[in-house]
Amino acid sequence: MKLKLSLHIACFSLYFLMTHLYAQVSDNRVNRDSIEKILEESIASFSKLTEEGTEKGIYLLELAENLAERLNDPYTTVLVNRERISFLFNNDDTITIKKYLSRNLDIIKKIGDKRQLGLYYEDVGVYNSALGKRKEAHLAALIAEQLLSKYGEVEDVIDVNYNLCLGYLKKKKWEASLKHGIKSLNAIEKTGIKQNRSNNLYLYLAEDYINLNQFEKAEECFANIKNGDSLYANDPHFKGRLLFAEGNFYEKTSNYKKAAFFYSQSSNSFYEYHNKRTKEVSTSLVLSNELSLQKEENERIKIENELKAEQLRNSRFIILFGTLVILGLVLMSILQYRVSFYKTKMNKLLKKNYKKLIKANKKVDKALKAKSEFLDSVTHELLTPLNTIKGTTFLMKKEELSVHQMDQMQLINLSTDTLLNLIKDTIHLNDLEKGAIELKKEQFNLKSLLNNLIDSSLMVKDNNNKIYRKIDNTIPDLLISDMLKVSKIFLKILENALKFTKNGSIYIEVSLVTLTDNNASVEFSVKDTGVGMTKDQVNKAFEAFYQGSVKINREYGGTGLGLSIVKRMLDLLDSDIVLKSKPNEGTSVSFVINFGVPEPVTEKNAYQSNDSNSLKKNVNILLVEDNKVNQLITKKIISNYGFCCDSAYDGTEAVAMVKKQNYSIILMDIMMPKMDGFEATENIRGFNTEVPIVALTALSEKLNKERFNEVGIFKILQKPVIPEQLYEVLADCCKE
CATH class of the missing domain: 1.25.40.10 (Tetratricopeptide repeat domain)
Structure with missing residues (x-):
């Protein structure tokens, strides 16, 4: 009795105290201190x-x-x-x-x-x-x-x-x-x-x-x-x-x-x-066991009573239930017969459709193979004349030209670069769809890379826009990822913002999300005040060759491959892209990439001199090219750099020339009549394993990588060949 009275008094005191406290807080102004x-x-x-x-x-x-x-x-x-x-x-x-x-x-x-x-x-x-x-x-x-x-x-x-x-x-x-x-x-x-x-x-x-x-x-x-x-x-x-x-x-x-x-x-x-x-614990267990036993006993009695009541309620339904079961079995037998008949009919139809599906799959495989061969052939046929145009403009720039002629050269270069970018985007998208792209792991300075990409994009096209950049200084100086793919992803998004915004503003923000000893998550955000997109256009933005409307294509140009390539490259990096936009209000693009963080290394003040920069004397180069115009232009470029150059029109002629004379390097086209570049390289490797062989080709390096390595090709230069890259390869192969 005393215990119950004490509990009532304690509860009343608590209630009084709480009521007083709540009234005090309610009367005064609620603030953080209270x-x-x-x-x-x-x-x-x-x-x-x-x-x-x-x-x-x-x-x-x-x-x-x-x-x-x-x-x-x-x-x-x-x-x-x-x-x-x-x-x-x-x-x-x-x-x-x-x-x-x-x-x-x-x-x-x-x-x-x-x-x-x-x-x-x-x-x-x-x-x-x-x-x-x-x-x-x-x-x-x-x-x-x-x-x-x-x-x-x-x-x-x-x-x-x-x-x-x-x-x-x-x-x-x-x-x-x-x-x-x-x-x-x-x-x-x-x-x-x-x-x-x-x-x-x-x-x-x-x-x-x-x-x-x-x-x-x-x-x-x-x-x-x-x-x-x-x-x-x-x-x-x-x-x-x-x-x-x-x-x-x-x-x-x-x-x-x-x-x-x-x-x-x-x-x-x-x-x-x-x-x-x-x-x-023993005291607690004894009390707990007593309570559990009492609880189980009460539960047992309750369950027994419920079972007895349930038996009484269900006894009158037993006969009715038995009758329903018999009727149900009869009905199920009838349904089972009909289902069996239907299954037999469906199995025959499925077998017939399965045979058709096998034939269709074979046709699809042939179509995919034909598509790959078609891309190789078309890119070769497109890039070969582009190589001619690029080489011709390179040679003409070395001549004395008037201002008008130089402007014409710039227009030619701009047009060839546009066409070349379209071809490369198409090939790149095809490689991504086939899964032929591999991720590289290399160290680079992300902050420096982004600043350079922004500055170079402004030099190419800015449409009188103002760019506001905010790059987090807490991002580590060195990160590990595929630098080329990160560059392409950021650059294509930035180029879209610059392209579809005129006399507006572009806000670039790159911030560090999380940082551990081995990983860093970085969020990229690009917002513009451009033309924007409708909800339907946002939903279709990542489809290949989609540009929203014919009007947009005519006004702004382009192929509609940019965001499709970005989406697939982010998938490779285990990331996703968030696209938000409204018409006439601009577009916001954001994504997060997880980078590796390299372990800190101690710098060593060691310097090793390298005196191998001098080129060999009497450098002689063999150019194997079936296109006469390309052959003539490439020979002129090589001669302008001070090298001697012989030429062959196909693989058979090239093999015969290598047997007669020693060459410092062989520049080998791949798609040629009589004997292609792969077969010619295999024949040359049969009697000469030392001469460097460099492929000049429009074939995809990713799709044909195993074949290039198998025959012993030293390096691959994609057509149209950039003269500066060609010189670097020649100089590297011809050092003493």
Whole structure:
């Protein structure tokens, strides 16, 4: 009776206190300080570890949530959510924790506060640790420590470094554990808060110092524990750990007598701790078993009663059910017969269609093969005259021309470059569809690359636009990925923005999303104020050769392959593209690429001289080309560079000439009559394996890579050949 009266009095007092507090908050203006005071009272109530304290803490926490919602301040909401997460951790409610973590992340993304992001990652680390995801927990803790060390308050780094210290200690990474433990201790000393963590930290540091053979510092840690808060003496578990660490200390310093003594004392403390825990658990289990047995007995009686009632209700339906079953079986027999007849008929039809499908697949395979051969043939036939035009303009530029003639040369070059880009885009798209593209892993400076691409694009075409660029300085200087594909993706998106925007603005933003030891996620965003697109045009933007309308094609030109190629290249990089646009309001394109981060290397001041830049004397080059115009122009280009050049019209003639005379290098066309370049190279390799053979061809290098390597071709130059590239290859092959 007295117990019930005490509970009623406690509940009435709690109700009176809560009503008074809520009225006080309602009367005054709700602000962040008042909510923080409520949270402090809630934490203090939970710390009492009583039923009344828990009820009061929950009420105050819910009150703080309601007030934060009324205040509509993101920082206050994040703070209240973090306290709610802490409460859920103590109650092992990991499902609800995930919801509150997601809410905090959405708010932090909007306000862009790096300190709050660090606190978020700290909570994520503890959450993953509770789920047993150690790798994810460790990674989140590292990110939190980086952010809080740079952007947080001093007290923010106490817990995260404490957790990292313990984690590294368990992994036996003593130095890393030592570093984070010292950081946590320093923060505790500066702020004077969370002093209860000091004893554990000194014990962790002592274990690190012992394993690093720094015994004097380990002794200092033991002394700090004993001279500090003496509460550890009442905790048999901590005392056991301390005595065990001291035993380890004396064992490492070869004082085995003391080591044995401390190990013995440690065993006694652990025995005391486990004995105490066993009694608590036993008492709890006895009570739990009694309650469970009573509950099971009640449940058994309830089930028996329900079964008896169910039997009584169902007894009158047994005959009716049997009758229905018999009728159902008869009906099923009839249906089964009809289904069997239908299946037989369908199987015959499927076999017939299967044979047709096989024939259709064979036709598709033939069509794909024909498409590949057609592309090789067409690109060869298109690139061969382009080679002639490019070579002719190169030679004519070396002559004295009037201003008008130079303008005409520029127009010719511009037209050939446009046609060449169309051919290359078509070949590139075909390679992507076939999966013939391979990713390279190379180191490069992304920030420098992007600045160069933006500057060069402005020189080609800017339409009187203003470009605003913002490239995150925290992006590492060196990253690892396929530099060419990253360049193409960014350049094609930027060119589209410049192309479809006139007298407007283009905003380029490149920012670091996440950074770890081995990976960096970078987000790219390009926004313009151009013509924009309708919803239907956005949905079809990634289709090959799609340009929205005939009007757009006539006004702006192009092939409609750019975004299709970008989409497929981003798929190769395990990324996706987000395209948003509205008519006359502009377009926004964004995507995220994951880069590798190279390990830092020590620069060596070593210089090796190279005196092999001098070219061989009496360099003689054999040009194998069936097109007379191309042969004439290429010979002139080679002669202008000061080399001697012989020519052959087909593979048969080339083999015969190589047998009679030694050549420094052979430039070999591939698609020729009588004997093609592959067969000619195989014949030459039969008696001469040293002469470098370079392919001058319009064939796709990706699709024919194995064939080039098989016959022994040294290098491939794509038609139309750029004179400067041709000279670099000749000079490289003809060095002494």
